[in-house]
Amino acid sequence: MPEAVTHIDPVDLSDSRAYVPGVPHPYLAELRRHDPVHWTEEADGPGYWAVTKYDDCVTVNRDYERFSSQRKGTMPFELSDDEIAQQSLMMLNMDPPLHTRYRRLVNKGFTPRMVRDLEASIHRTADRIIDSVCEKGEADFVTEISAELPLQVIAELLGVPHDERHRMFDWSNRMVGSEDPEYHVTPEDALVAAMELYGYASELFAKKRIDPHGDLMSVLTQVEIEGQRLSDVELELFFLLLTVAGNETTRNLMSGAMHAFFQFPDQWRLLLESPSLLPTAAEEMLRFVTPVMNFRRTATCDLELRGTPIKEGAKVVFFHASANRDEDVFDRPDELDVRRDPNPHIAFGGGGPHFCLGANLARMEIQVMYRHLLERLPDIHQNGDVERLQSRFINGVKHLPVAFTPSAPLGQA
Ligand code: HEM
Numbered sequence: 001m002p003e004a005v006t007h008i009d010p011v012d013l014s015d016s017r018a019y020v021p022g023v024p025h026p027y028l029a030e031l032r033r034h035d036p037v038h039w040t041e042e043a044d045g046p047g048y049w050a051v052t053k054y055d056d057c058v059t060v061n062r063d064y065e066r067f068s069s070q071r072k073g074t075m076p077f078e079l080s081d082d083e084i085a086q087q088s089l090m091m092l093n094m095d096p097p098l099h100t101r102y103r104r105l106v107n108k109g110f111t112p113r114m115v116r117d118l119e120a121s122i123h124r125t126a127d128r129i130i131d132s133v134c135e136k137g138e139a140d141f142v143t144e145i146s147a148e149l150p151l152q153v154i155a156e157l158l159g160v161p162h163d164e165r166h167r168m169f170d171w172s173n174r175m176v177g178s179e180d181p182e183y184h185v186t187p188e189d190a191l192v193a194a195m196e197l198y199g200y201a202s203e204l205f206a207k208k209r210i211d212p213h214g215d216l217m218s219v220l221t222q223v224e225i226e227g228q229r230l231s232d233v234e235l236e237l238f239f240l241l242l243t244v245a246g247n248e249t250t251r252n253l254m255s256g257a258m259h260a261f262f263q264f265p266d267q268w269r270l271l272l273e274s275p276s277l278l279p280t281a282a283e284e285m286l287r288f289v290t291p292v293m294n295f296r297r298t299a300t301c302d303l304e305l306r307g308t309p310i311k312e313g314a315k316v317v318f319f320h321a322s323a324n325r326d327e328d329v330f331d332r333p334d335e336l337d338v339r340r341d342p343n344p345h346i347a348f349g350g351g352g353p354h355f356c357l358g359a360n361l362a363r364m365e366i367q368v369m370y371r372h373l374l375e376r377l378p379d380i381h382q383n384g385d386v387e388r389l390q391s392r393f394i395n396g397v398k399h400l401p402v403a404f405t406p407s408a409p410l411g412q413a
Contacts, residue, residue: 013050013317014042014076016179016392023293023395025334028052028322037308040317045078048296048315049308054326054346056306057318060297061350067297067316069354070095074295076317076393077179083187090237092245096353105230106238106357109219115361117214118156122365125152126372131409134376138383141400146254149369153361154246158239159208159215164200171197172243180390182398194240201239202232246358248394249291250365253347255397256289257366258373262382264336271338272378275371281338282366287345288336293321293395320346321395377404 011024018024031038036053051060060067073084073093087093091102129148133139151172155165174185174193205221212218217239220230230238261268271281299314310316324345325333348356356362373380383403389396 013040014045014048014392016390019293019392019395020388020390022388023290023321025321025325028319029325029327032322032326037305037310042078046315048076048317049305049310051305051316051318052322052326053306054323054329057320057323057346058350059305060316060318061295061346061352061354064095064099064353066300066303068095068300069093069295069297070098071298071300071313072296072315074297076294076296089233090241092241092354099353101225101228102230102234103353103357104225105223105228106220108223108225109216110357112360114157114216114219115364118153118361119364119368121156122149122153122368123372125149126369127410130372130376131411134404134407134409137406138401138403141258141402142251142255142397143399145373145402146251146258146369149254149365150247150250153250153365154242157215157246157361158204158217158242159213160204167200168197168243171200172247175240175244179392180396180398182390197240197243198236201236204239205232205235242358245356246361248396250362252291252389252394252396253285253289253362253366254369255400256291256395257285257370258380258402259382259386259397259400260285260288260336267336267338271370272374275374277338278367278370280341280343281370282363283343283345284336284338284340285366285370286347287324287330287340287343289395290321290324290345290347291395292347293393294319320350323350376407380404 008027008030011018011027013024013027031050031052036051036056038050038052039047040050041047051057070088070093073079073087075087079087091099091106094102126149129145133144139145151169152165155168160168171193173183175190175197205217208215208218209221212222217235220235220238223229267281271277294317297316297318299310299312299316301312303310305316324330324347327333329344330340348359348362380402381404382401384401386397387399389398
């Protein structure tokens with residue numbers, strides 16, 4: 001039997017407020033040591049098994065037969081039956097073989113070439129973003145720098161025309177951050193925003209069926225495997241999934257990484273001297289920040305995990321944020337080390353069927369944005385208090401004041 005947790009005050013992992021001061025890493029480390037499959041009571045749910053060791057997180061992530069995404073969805077918080085029914089149409093919340101069919105269709109559009117083709121536009125967007133702040137010498141890193149890039153990239157990927165993008169941004173902002181009081185988003189508001197986005201997506205597909213271009217959504221309206229195509233509803237849900245999955249994650253990665261560099265300034269200096277370290281640095285930013293802290297699964301049978309019996313139907317939440325600091329896998333796990341290699345982090349998933357579809361796109365966005373930051377704002381530093389998102393799911397930063405030596409815009413936009 002694991003020893004009781006004794007050294008650190010317990011943290012209520014199911015309370016979104018517990019994450020505002022920061023991911024509770026000392027407590028997660030204590031759980032890994034003493035109670036790696038930890039029963040967590042919930043005020044607003046049935047309670048769950050919190051899985052914190054790297055190997056166990058990988059097992060839960062890969063073993064979809066025993067740990068289902070479909071039964072109750074993948075969000076760590078409780079959803080109503082209506083919400084579960086609606087979310088079950090999204091690939092993130094499907095199990096094989098249904099998921100496999102869907103993923104094969106979507107993969108046909110989401111090719112490495114499609115990602116490569118976006119690179120030039122990502123460079124232009126990064127320059128335009130820095131142009132918009134560089135003369136001022138200060139900015140809110142989140143709202144003025146890291147929020148814009150992922151939104152523009154997804155709009156470009158999906159083929160949303162420039163003059164319609166602001167509507168998409170508004171819907172996606174209203175759909176996320178709903179646990180945080182600053183955004184005043186009620187579940188009803190989020191649902192209205194989602195419905196508006198579906199309506200818009202359906203109009204866009206109708207146009208792309210008649211007049212297809214090279215973008216992902218045009219391709220997806222045409223793809224076929226063994227005579228099967230994606231239905232209108234599936235296309236709309238995929239549009240919504242990409243808007244949410246590709247947006248908050250990448251934004252919070254870039255913001256969280258900037259904050260981490262302020263805590264480890266020697267690592268920023270190292271990157272300034274050797275930008276060729278960007279590929280390993282991007283992996284380390286992903287490990288260190290881990291924007292998606294956890295996901296939920298539901299046990300499909302009575303089973304045992306690391307000797308702990310788990311009943312059929314039990315809620316299981318596995319913590320990527322903890323796995324990525326597991327001292328059995330990573331040396332000095334609480335230090336940011338841009339040269340870390342190998343770096344088998346599971347920020348994009350632990351190799352199961354849902355492994356992040358946008359991983360390579362996100363990697364490219366991170367490297368491009370940071371290349372431009374290193375070149376154009378080399379002396380960037382913190383200029384006020386960081387404000388973190390209230391969420392038990394996303395490791396988020398809402399505001400991060402920064403300052404740097406003012407410079408002239410490049411004006412290439
Ligand atoms: C730093 C950025 C990102 C992080 C940390 C991240 C993380 C994740 C994680 C943890 C999963 C679930 C993996 C699993 O359960 O095995 C996931 C799935 C997914 N991600 Fe990402 N993601 C990021 C960026 C993106 C981007 C840019 C896109 C698309 C434009 C995207 C699209 C998706 C989709 C569609 C899925 C569902 C795949 C499936 O169910 O088969 N993600 N992501």
